[in-house]
Amino acid sequence: MGAWVMATTAVLLFAPMTQKDAAAATAALASADPAVRTRGACDLRALGSGALTALPKLTALLDDGSPVDAAVCGDRTWRFHGSQDSTSPGEQAASALVAIGSPAYDPLTKVLKGPAWIGRANAAWALGAMRNKNAVPLLSQSLRDGEAPVRSKSAWAIGALSGSEAVPALVEALKDSDAGVREQVAWALGAIGDRRAVNALTKSLKDTDAGVRKQAAWALGAIGG
Amino acid sequence: MSPLAVFVRTLLKSSAIFIGTATIFLHPGLEWRSTTQGVVGARQGASEAAVDGLIAALKDTDAGVRRQAAHALAQLNSRRAVPALAAAVKDADPEMRVVIVSALGELGDSRAVPALRDALKDESVDVRMRAASSLGEIGDRDAVDALITAAKDKSPEVRKHVVRALGEIGDSRALDALTQALKDEDASIRRSAAMAIAEIGGGNSPHPHPHPHPNPHPHPMPSPRAIGLGIGGVHSVVNLDNRLRIRTHQAIRIHTVVR
Numbered sequence: 001m002g003a004w005v006m007a008t009t010a011v012l013l014f015a016p017m018t019q020k021d022a023a024a025a026t027a028a029l030a031s032a033d034p035a036v037r038t039r040g041a042c043d044l045r046a047l048g049s050g051a052l053t054a055l056p057k058l059t060a061l062l063d064d065g066s067p068v069d070a071a072v073c074g075d076r077t078w079r080f081h082g083s084q085d086s087t088s089p090g091e092q093a094a095s096a097l098v099a100i101g102s103p104a105y106d107p108l109t110k111v112l113k114g115p116a117w118i119g120r121a122n123a124a125w126a127l128g129a130m131r132n133k134n135a136v137p138l139l140s141q142s143l144r145d146g147e148a149p150v151r152s153k154s155a156w157a158i159g160a161l162s163g164s165e166a167v168p169a170l171v172e173a174l175k176d177s178d179a180g181v182r183e184q185v186a187w188a189l190g191a192i193g194d195r196r197a198v199n200a201l202t203k204s205l206k207d208t209d210a211g212v213r214k215q216a217a218w219a220l221g222a223i224g225g
Numbered sequence: 226m227s228p229l230a231v232f233v234r235t236l237l238k239s240s241a242i243f244i245g246t247a248t249i250f251l252h253p254g255l256e257w258r259s260t261t262q263g264v265v266g267a268r269q270g271a272s273e274a275a276v277d278g279l280i281a282a283l284k285d286t287d288a289g290v291r292r293q294a295a296h297a298l299a300q301l302n303s304r305r306a307v308p309a310l311a312a313a314v315k316d317a318d319p320e321m322r323v324v325i326v327s328a329l330g331e332l333g334d335s336r337a338v339p340a341l342r343d344a345l346k347d348e349s350v351d352v353r354m355r356a357a358s359s360l361g362e363i364g365d366r367d368a369v370d371a372l373i374t375a376a377k378d379k380s381p382e383v384r385k386h387v388v389r390a391l392g393e394i395g396d397s398r399a400l401d402a403l404t405q406a407l408k409d410e411d412a413s414i415r416r417s418a419a420m421a422i423a424e425i426g427g428g429n430s431p432h433p434h435p436h437p438h439p440n441p442h443p444h445p446m447p448s449p450r451a452i453g454l455g456i457g458g459v460h461s462v463v464n465l466d467n468r469l470r471i472r473t474h475q476a477i478r479i480h481t482v483v484r
Contacts, residue, residue, distance in 0.1 A: 198272065198274075198275050199274065201275070202274050202275045202277075202278040203278075205278040205279065205281070205282050205294075206278075210285070210286075210287035210289065210290055213282065213285060213287065213290040214287065214289045214290045214293045215293075217279060217282055217290060217293035217294040217296075217297045218293050218296070218297065220275045220278075220279060220297050220301070221279075221293070221296055221297025221298070221299075221300035221301060222297075222300070224300060224301065
């Protein structure tokens with residue numbers, strides 16, 4: 001009973017404010033200042049599924065890679081793998097779309113096949129954070145994307161989704177030309193923990209890049225005996 | 226039920242059993258034995274190659290790779306890697322030595338004891354501390370003399386882990402050193418020493434002579450748990466010589482005080 005009263009009070013207190021915030025934050029997405037656009041996306045993320053009306057504008061913002069100081073979002077900054085100090089409107093739009101949830105899934109899969117690589121990378125990340133395993137085959141194809149950041153984020157996303165059906169594609173991606181991608185792929189294979197990866201990871205212990213060797217050793221330990 | 230119905234039912238049941246058994250023996254898809262053996266064999270091959278690769282990676286030029294390889298070998302519970310891990314206790318990177326020494330403790334293999342005894346003299350406090358814990362985990366009595374020496378370590382953290390390890394190994398040779406540790410300036414060491422003495426007095430090692438008996442004790446001894454801290458442990462006290470009994474009482478008293 002007490003909880004019900006509190007929940008009702010909370011809804012009554014915050015619902016009107018939420019709608020007003022959503023409108024203001026959505027307007028901010030169109031600002032000429034990248035910091036304002038980023039801040040708008042952050043505010044929308046805080047609203048979660050309440051930001052549903054902003055879905056098309058957030059999707060369009062995924063291609064926006066303008067570097068912005070991560071501090072613009074204050075304490076609420078969503079920390080991305082490998083980009084602790086700087087963020088972008090696109091990255092923050094991706095996390096706002098994750099917060100919206102399943103209605104964002106289809107738009108994200110379209111961006112993953114889109115023309116702009118920044119959008120594809122952000123969409124890959126968002127699909128990994130959404131906990132919908134249907135994205136694994138699409139992300140698996142993106143392991144062959146022309147741009148290294150897209151391949152890297154796709155590998156992360158497959159690992160985050162524990163997509164064991166993508167293990168053969170990941171094993172193939174351990175031969176990627178980019179060391180950062182190989183490292184992320186080794187991580188994903190360790191996170192999935194599928195024994196089919198053991199032989200390929202053993203070969204990666206002799207990779208030319210120390211980061212890849214380290215991650216391969218970690219993955220072999222994580223997969224276990 | 227008519228006798229005919231009973232007969233028909235029995236016939237059906239027995240034929241079902243016959244058909245089922247025949248299927249298991251004749252069906253090619255049910256050759257589970259050879260199939261699983263093949264899979265397990267392939268897996269073991271892959272794991273063995275992975276262990277070889279990780280052993281080689283213990284000599285990687287990058288310290289981060291070496292550390293991660295040592296950690297992975299511990300996770301894989303690879304006893305085969307113990308000699309290579311023991312050799313790596315001389316690594317130039319102190320963090321690597323910490324990982325190695327911890328991994329050797331996790332693997333719990335007595336072959337690591339000489340390397341861990343050396344690690345008790347390492348320049349790094351962390352390495353010495355973990356070496357003591359690992360020797361306690363392994364529980365091999367060949368470590369006792371080196372641990373007794375390490376009970377005088379200048380670092381209180383190291384002394385604390387040494388005292389605990391001596392309690393875990395439970396060899397009565399450690400009693401002099403542990404009695405000294407009852408006067409340590411550090412309260413937690415005094416407490417650990419009291420516990421260790423109680424553990425030794427509790428029946429883990431009732432041998433008053435310096436060399437441990439090679440065979441397990443022929444008489445069933447009361448477990449330390451049953452005795453608690455030796456309080457009311459009449460059987461244990463009976464089995465101890467006077468020296469040890471006095472120390473156990475001392476330990477109990479101090480334990481009560483410091484607690």
